Amino acid sequence: MINTLLHGGYKPILDKTALEEKTILDQWILEKAGDPVYRFGRQQFGVVDHTSQTEDLGDDSMRASTYGIKNLQRIIPNLGKWTGKEGENFDNLETMYGQVLGQYNRYMGHVTGNIGGVKETYKAYGQEGAVYEHASRDKQTRAMQFLQKELFSTPEWLIDQDIFNKFESDGAIERIRSTQVRTLNNLLDFGRMARLMENEEVNGTSAYGLLEMMQDLRKGIFSELSKGQTIDRYRRNLQRAYVERLEFIMNNEQPRSRFGGSSIDVEQSDIRPIVRAELKQLRSDAKRSIGRTRDQLSKIHLEDLVERIDLILDPK
Incomplete structure (x- = not known):
């Protein structure tokens, strides 16, 4: 395979021992190292x-x-x-x-x-x-x-x-909801969160860390709240899905996967403290926005979000 990729076809290496052949193959690989065309x-x-x-x-x-x-x-x-x-x-x-x-x-x-x-x-x-x-x-x-x-x-x-x-x-409506939630849940994956924290630990302030990612995500998905804007039906569905996913993170460990990937002990990591802080901030923002919006469905939606978050943070 290496022979084929590096030299455009099968080319025998004659009169060499297995060890000598390996040395030649290693040299071919080193010659192409750094060239994305040959990267596997x-x-x-x-x-x-x-x-x-x-x-x-x-x-x-x-x-x-x-x-x-x-x-x-x-x-x-x-x-x-x-x-x-x-x-x-x-x-x-x-x-x-x-x-x-x-x-x-x-x-x-x-x-x-x-x-x-x-x-x-x-x-x-x-x-x-x-x-x-x-x-x-x-x-x-x-x-x-x-x-x-x-x-x-x-x-x-x-x-x-x-x-x-x-x-x-x-x-x-359901098609768009499903499309958005698929990526949202993928983004809020335990393994991805683990790598964001690892990156921050390794690279410090130059890294894009978990807390910053979570803040950026919340601010974008709930951008209507700061100005009391009307929240359309598609966005209301997405916002409820966001809260639902955070509830899942607060109450579940990382599922086991036979395909490997990043693993983390969720209970003992920074994940839940960060998620709890985001829920508290969102609850505060939603309460303020209730008085700003003139749209009745948006108001009902925000009141519902507050109650959902209350139940997550203080289960009865």
Whole structure:
């Protein structure tokens, strides 16, 4: 395999012992070290290495996914015209819309992998540098900004009633909720939290730590609260999902995985103190916002959030 990758085909090494052949192969590898064209990344079932993700091309997931979304936004308005045939039903339209949504989800996963991401570069004795390197602060903060803009702010372009009314009586609200919550829960994963804390311990103030990530996430998902703005139905669903996920973190340990990945003792870590602090801050913000908003459903929603948080922090 090494022979094939480095020299473009099978090339025998003649008249050499096994030890001599290994020395030659090692030299070939060293010659290509640092060249991303020849870098090998192992298959991941739970993404840790943000630079080695399935169907993620390039070296910047945020930029690549931005371009990808622009293409999807061109597809949606033309989907009916491009998939329909005279006299046929709308099954193909439904299928292709699902494919667009699936690709959008894939982009969200690629970007999420950058938060708490750790690059793995195979090395052996004699090669300089670390095998494991945490993603830069810039890359992680840009990933959070991307998710807030492209996913957690309601993706209106995906909500096209001219498409939905051809193949379903309802489902748009639930579809968007499911899409957002899938990434939210992935972001608030115990292993990811463990790596964010590890990064902060190793790299200090230059790291994007767990507390900062949690604060950025809350401020983005609940951005309406500071100005008493109306909270639309999609955002209300997302905000309830956020509180529900924090409740899960407060009451559960990390599930065991046969695929490995980062592990942590949640009870004895900083995770729950940080989550508790975020819940308290959110409760305080929600209480203040109740008096600011004029929208009745937003007011009811905020009152409900306060009661939910009360039950999490003080179970009866």
